[in-house]
Amino acid sequence: MKYIQHLLLLLLSGFFLFLGCGSESNSSNESNSKQEVVLGKITLDNVWARPGSQQGKSAAYLRISNGTAAADTLLSFHSNAAESVELHESIEHDDGTTSMQPAGQQIIQDGEKLLLQPGGLHLMLINLNRDITVDDSLQISLEFARVGTVTTTAPVQIQN
Template identity: 80%
Template sequence: MKYLPQLLLILLSGCFLFLGCGSESNSSNDSNSKQEVVLGKIALDNGWARPGSQQAKSAAYLRISNGTASPDTVLSFSSDIAESVELHESIENNDGTTSMRPAGQQVIKDGDKLLLEPGGLHLMLINLTQDLAVGDSLQLSIDFARVGTKNITVPIQIQN
């Protein structure tokens, strides 16, 4: 019995320590949810763009691989050689013709890939600020909700 007050003191101290750590951890997660650690990386590769003339349009293609532990959303695209860059998708109409329409933001699940390729999703480079000739290259910037901005330099080439 003479050790009972000391044992109670140790148990109460442990409980307060445990509760204090738990509440600090929760408030930290609530206020910094955008700054979570992202394991892995977003990879951009296999990029290329079509030739084009100043003040006209061109198209760019690439593969975006989400090697992180969580989904990420592609928010926007930009390039210093185009007034705007939009994600479009090619669609086949009922009469057999094809057309394009804006595709909107895309969510890439963890471990998944987003393919931008001819005949599917692709980037439209609108109102080029310079001519794009085979052998040139251009830089694309891609803004993601979780990992921020990623850049890729792609060559100008004719489709293989």
């Protein structure tokens, strides 16, 4: 009888030890999966740029869609056609005139879009290193805090 009690106690101890290890491992897996962020894609579409002359300026427009699982911040820009690229915002004043000013970093929430369009936010291509004409194209790279650099080709065209 004592032998059976010891065997039963040993089996129960082993069973509880097994359950304890199993639940510990499950809880660590659950916490890892909750911390893991699945990255989708940042997509760029409706991309185009205005014509411009060498050493002059141009503007580029596009739609940025954040298809990732987290907000991302647009940090910087580059183009193979310009010395520098800045994010600007068009402002309409009370007297009907418009001007541009640099825009700060843009945070794009997950599932959201940021539209760069004439009369609003846009990329200023400053000090063009060549003439860019209709039917030409140029590359634009956008650097994001989370997903890194995304590059696209912008056809040069007149606004429709």
